Amino acid sequence: MSKKKMTHKTDKRKTKNDITNIVINFFNSNSDKSFNYKQVAEKLGFKKPAEKQVVNNILFDLVEDAFIIETSRGKFKSNNRGLFLEGIFERRSNGKNFFVADDDAEESHIFVAERNSAHAMGGDRVKVQMLAKRKGRDPEAEVIEILERKQNRFVGTLDVQKQFAFLVMDSKMLANDIFIPKEKLKGGKDGDKALVEIVEWPQRAKNPIGKVIDILGQTGQNDTEMNAILAEYGLPYKYPEKVEAAANKISDEITAEEVAKREDMRNVTTFTIDPRDAKDFDDALSVRQLKNGNWEIGVHIADVTHYVEEGDIVDKEGESRATSIYLVDRTIPMLPERISNNLCSLRPNEDKLCYSVVFEMDDNANIKKHRIVRTVIHSDRRFTYEEAQDIIETGEGDFKEEVLKLNELAKKLRGKRFESGAIAFDRHEVRFEIDETGKPISVYFKYAKEANKLIEEFMLLANRTVAEFIGNVPKSKKAKTFVYRIHDLPNSEKMENLSEFIRRFGYKIKVDGSKTAVSKAINHLLDEVNGKPEENLISTIAIRAMAKAVYSTVNIGHYGLAFEYYTHFTSPIRRYPDMMVHRLLTRYLDGGRSVNKLVYEGKCKHSSDMEQLAASAERASIKYKQVEFMSDKLGQVFDAVISGITEWGLYAEINENKCEGMVPIRDLDDDFYEFDEKNYCLRGRRTKRTYSLGDALKIKVARANLERKQLDFALVED
Numbered sequence: 101m102s103k104k105k106m107t108h109k110t111d112k113r114k115t116k117n118d119i120t121n122i123v124i125n126f127f128n129s130n131s132d133k134s135f136n137y138k139q140v141a142e143k144l145g146f147k148k149p150a151e152k153q154v155v156n157n158i159l160f161d162l163v164e165d166a167f168i169i170e171t172s173r174g175k176f177k178s179n180n181r182g183l184f185l186e187g188i189f190e191r192r193s194n195g196k197n198f199f200v201a202d203d204d205a206e207e208s209h210i211f212v213a214e215r216n217s218a219h220a221m222g223g224d225r226v227k228v229q230m231l232a233k234r235k236g237r238d239p240e241a242e243v244i245e246i247l248e249r250k251q252n253r254f255v256g257t258l259d260v261q262k263q264f265a266f267l268v269m270d271s272k273m274l275a276n277d278i279f280i281p282k283e284k285l286k287g288g289k290d291g292d293k294a295l296v297e298i299v300e301w302p303q304r305a306k307n308p309i310g311k312v313i314d315i316l317g318q319t320g321q322n323d324t325e326m327n328a329i330l331a332e333y334g335l336p337y338k339y340p341e342k343v344e345a346a347a348n349k350i351s352d353e354i355t356a357e358e359v360a361k362r363e364d365m366r367n368v369t370t371f372t373i374d375p376r377d378a379k380d381f382d383d384a385l386s387v388r389q390l391k392n393g394n395w396e397i398g399v400h401i402a403d404v405t406h407y408v409e410e411g412d413i414v415d416k417e418g419e420s421r422a423t424s425i426y427l428v429d430r431t432i433p434m435l436p437e438r439i440s441n442n443l444c445s446l447r448p449n450e451d452k453l454c455y456s457v458v459f460e461m462d463d464n465a466n467i468k469k470h471r472i473v474r475t476v477i478h479s480d481r482r483f484t485y486e487e488a489q490d491i492i493e494t495g496e497g498d499f500k501e502e503v504l505k506l507n508e509l510a511k512k513l514r515g516k517r518f519e520s521g522a523i524a525f526d527r528h529e530v531r532f533e534i535d536e537t538g539k540p541i542s543v544y545f546k547y548a549k550e551a552n553k554l555i556e557e558f559m560l561l562a563n564r565t566v567a568e569f570i571g572n573v574p575k576s577k578k579a580k581t582f583v584y585r586i587h588d589l590p591n592s593e594k595m596e597n598l599s600e601f602i603r604r605f606g607y608k609i610k611v612d613g614s615k616t617a618v619s620k621a622i623n624h625l626l627d628e629v630n631g632k633p634e635e636n637l638i639s640t641i642a643i644r645a646m647a648k649a650v651y652s653t654v655n656i657g658h659y660g661l662a663f664e665y666y667t668h669f670t671s672p673i674r675r676y677p678d679m680m681v682h683r684l685l686t687r688y689l690d691g692g693r694s695v696n697k698l699v700y701e702g703k704c705k706h707s708s709d710m711e712q713l714a715a716s717a718e719r720a721s722i723k724y725k726q727v728e729f730m731s732d733k734l735g736q737v738f739d740a741v742i743s744g745i746t747e748w749g750l751y752a753e754i755n756e757n758k759c760e761g762m763v764p765i766r767d768l769d770d771d772f773y774e775f776d777e778k779n780y781c782l783r784g785r786r787t788k789r790t791y792s793l794g795d796a797l798k799i800k801v802a803r804a805n806l807e808r809k810q811l812d813f814a815l816v817e818d
Contacts, residue, residue, distance in 0.1 A: 119155065120158050123158050126140065127162075128216070128240070129215075132178075133177065134175045134176060136175050137174070137176075162176075163176070185202075186201070186228075186247065187225070188200050188223060188226070189217070189223070189225075189243060191221055197213070199228050199241050210228070210230075211241070212242070212243060216240075216243060218244070218246060219303075219308070221250065221251065222250065223251060224248065224249055225246075225248040226247060227243070227245040228241035253296065253334065254269060254332075255328045255331045255332040256277075256278070257319050257807070258285070260290040264279065264282055265279075265280040266279060267296045278307065279308065281311075284310070284312060286311075286315060287315060293316040293327075294312050294316060295331045326430060326538075329724065330427075330432065332720070333714075335421075335717055336432065337432065343417045344436050347414050347435070354453060361474070362453070363473045363476075364476055365400075365456070365458075365477050368388050370400065370477050370480055371499060372384045372385075372481075373385070373483045373488045373551060374483075375485060376485070379445060382402040382444065382673040382674065383399065383400065383446070384398075384454070385558060390460065393462075394460050394468060395462070395505065395509065396459070398456050399457045399459075400455075401455045401671075401678075402444040402445070402454060402455075402672060403444070403453040403454050404673060404678075404682065405682045405683050406453050407439060407444060408435070418435050418676055422675070422676045422677075422706060422711065424673075424714075427717065428722055428724075429721075434674055444672075445673070446479050447479065448482040450478070450479070452479070453474070454475045455472075456472070456474070461509065465509045465512035472569060481499060486551075492550050492551060506558070507550055513557045513558075514557050517661065517662060520616070521616035522662040523623060524626060526626075528545040529546040531545065540729040543729060563667050564666055567585075567667040568665040570684070570685070571655055579655075582684055583677050583684065585649060586655060586656050586657065587650075587660045589615065589659050590618070590659070592611070597645070598611075598642055601638075601780060604792070607625055616662070619662065633741065633755070636758070637741060650704070651677050651708050653704060654701075720809060723760075723809040726758075726759040726760070726811070727806055729757070729759065733801050735801065738755070740752040740813070742797060743760055745781060745792070748765055749762050750765075750791050751763075752799050759811065761801070762810070762813065763799065763814065771787045772786065773791075798816040798817075799813040799814065800814045
C-alpha cells in the first residue's frame with residue numbers, strides 16, 4: 101500500500117514564511133534522507149510551478165542558514181548534528197514541552213514539539229536527538245527513547261459516558277485527557293475524583309489509555325481534595341492494613357532488664373513543649389542545677405528504633421515514606437499512630453525510652469562536657485507553645501524557674517550562632533481556621549516566639565553535637581559513614597540578582613567576601629525590611645538565592661546555620677533520616693564498622709526527594725484552601741503587591757491574607773506588554789508603563805478555580 105502524500109492546502113494567503121516552516125518540519129521528520137526540490141514539493145503537495153520554485157528558493161535559503169546541507173548537486177539533507185543527549189523531559193499542556201540535559205548546569209530548555217515527544221511524560225528520563233538548528237531559532241530535539249518513567253499515575257475528575265470514560269486532569273501534566281474503557285472504571289461515577297494509571301499509549305493515538313486504581317470521592321469534598329493532592333504527588337493517603345497490624349503487635353512493656361541498660365533520669369524535672377494540636381511528642385527537655393553551679397540540660401528524643409526493627413515491615417514503610425506530611429487540616433504520619441502517638445510519644449506521667457544528649461553548661465551557655473546515652477525518662481508536664489510563652493512573658497506558672505533558665509540559655513546559644521554567621525529567616529507561616537467540614541473560615545499568621553526558639557535552639561545543639569561526635573575526627577583517622585544535613589553556599593548569580601532587585605527599594609547587600617560577612621549582610625537586610633510592606637517579598641527572593649538543604653553522606657557543613665557539622669537526630673517519629681542516625685549512632689557507639697557509603701547516599705537522596713514532594717503537597721493544600729477561602733469574595737477589591745512576573749502575566753499577593761492570584765497578560769489591554777526577565781517586570785511597548793516585582797496594586801477577585809488551585813485577579817485603577 102502506498103503511503104499518502106503530505107498535503108497542504110495552498111492559497112494566496114500562504115506566505116513564504118508559512119511554506120518555510122512546513123519545509124523545516126518535513127526535514128525534521130525525515131532527517132536521515134536526501135531529497136531534491138521536486139521530491140520535497142511533491143511530498144508536501146505543492147504542485148504549481150510557482151510553488152515548486154518557492155520551495156527551491158527556500159532550500160537554498162536553508163542551506164545558507166546551515167539548517168540543511170547539499171549532499172550532491174540539487175540533493176538536500178537535514179544538517180543533523182547527530183547529537184544524542186539524556187536528561188529530563190518536562191511536559192506542558194500548551195504543547196510547549198522541553199528537555200533539560202543531565203550535564204546542563206544552566207538548566208537551559210530545549211524545545212520538544214508534541215509530534216516529537218514520543219508520548220513522554222513530565223519528569224521522564226529520556227534520550228533525545230538534537231534536530232538541525234536554524235539560525236535565529238531556539239534549539240529543538242526529538243525524543244527517541246524513554247529511559248525511565250517518572251510517573252504513570254494521574255489524578256483528575258471522571259467524565260463518564262455510556263460505553264467509556266475520560267479522566268479530565270487537575271494538573272497540566274498531560275496535553276490530553278486519559279481514555280478509560282468502561283470495564284476499567286472500578287465503579288467510578290461521573291464527577292468522582294479518581295487515581296488513574298496509564299497502561300498504554302499507542303503511537304498514533306491522541307489519548308493515552310488508562311485504568312482506575314482508586315476512587316478518591318466526590319469532587320469538592322474536603323477529604324477527597326486533600327487525598328487528591330497527596331495522590332497527585334505520588335504520596336500515600338492511607339496506611340496499609342498489614343503495617344498497622346504489625347505496629348499494633350509491638351509490646352509497650354518497659355522491662356527492668358531494659359531500664360538497667362540505660363541511664364535512669366526519671367527523677368529529673370522533664371517536660372515537653374509542642375504545638376497545641378500535636379500528639380507525637382518526640383522531644384523533651386530536662387534541667388537541673390549541679391553541685392558546681394553549672395546546669396545539666398538533657399535533650400531527650402523518642403527511642404523509635406528500639407521499637408522499630410531495621411528491615412521489618414513497619415521500617416520499610418517508614419523508609420518508603422521518609423517523612424510525615426503536614427497538610428492544612430491533617431497530618432499523614434510516617435509511622436503508624438500506634439508508634440507515633442502512643443509507644444514513642446513522650447506523654448506526661450509515663451515512663452518512656454529515649455536517646456539523649458545531656459549537656460553540662462555554665463550560666464553563659466558555654467558547654468563544659470556532654471554525653472550521648474540511651475535513657476529512660478518521665479515527663480512531668482506537657483506544655484503548649486502558648487503556655488510556655490506565657491511563663492516567659494509573665495514569669496509565672498508551672499516549673500517557671502526551669503522554663504526561664506532554659507530560655508535564658510537558649511538566647512545565649514542563639515546569639516553565639518548569629519555571631520558565627522547563622523542566617524535568621526524568621527518568616528511567618530499562613531494558617532487557616534477551618535470548620536468541621538474542612539472549609540476555611542479565616543486566615544491567620546503563625547510567628548515564631550521565644551518559646552518556639554527555645555526548643556529550636558536545644559534541638560539544633562543536639563543535632564550539631566551528634567554530627568560532630570561522628571564526623572569531627574583527628575586528621576589521622578577517617579570518619580565513618582554518616583547521614584548529614586548539608587546546606588551549600590548561596591548561588592552567586594542569584595545573590596547578584598537579589599542585590600540588583602533590592603536596590604529599587606533603597607537597600608544594599610554585600611554579595612562577596614567571607615561566608616560570615618555575606619551571611620551577616622543577609623541578616624542586616626532582613627532586619628532592615630522587618631515590618632515593611634516589602635518584607636515578605638524580599639525575604640522570599642533572599643530564600644530563593646539560597647541552596648536547598650539536603651541529606652548526604654558527604655559533609656560540606658550547613659551554611660544557613662553556620663555549623664561545620666550538622667545532622668537530623670531530634671525527630672525520628674516524623675523523619676526517616678533521624679532513624680538512620682539513631683541506628684548508626686548505636687552501631688558506632690558499640691564499636692561497629694563503617695556502613696556502605698553508596699547504600700546510605702542512596703537512602704539520603706530518597707529522603708531528600710520525599711521531603712521536597714511533601715513540601716510541594718503542603719504548598720498545594722495551602723493554595724487549595726486559599727482559593728476556597730477567596731471563592732465567595734468574587735468582585736471584592738483588595739490592596740496587594742506584585743509577587744511574581746512571568747511572560748503570561750503577573751502574580752499579586754493580597755496584603756491582608758497573603759492569598760496569591762494572577763492577572764493574565766491578556767487582560768492588560770491598554771498596551772502590548774513584554775516580559776523583562778532580568779528586571780522582574782512587564783513593560784508596555786507603546787506607553788513604556790512597567791509593572792515591577794514589589795509594586796503596590798489594587799485588585800479585584802475575578803475568578804476562583806478550585807480544580808486548578810488558581811485565583812485570577814483583575815486590576816482596579818486608582
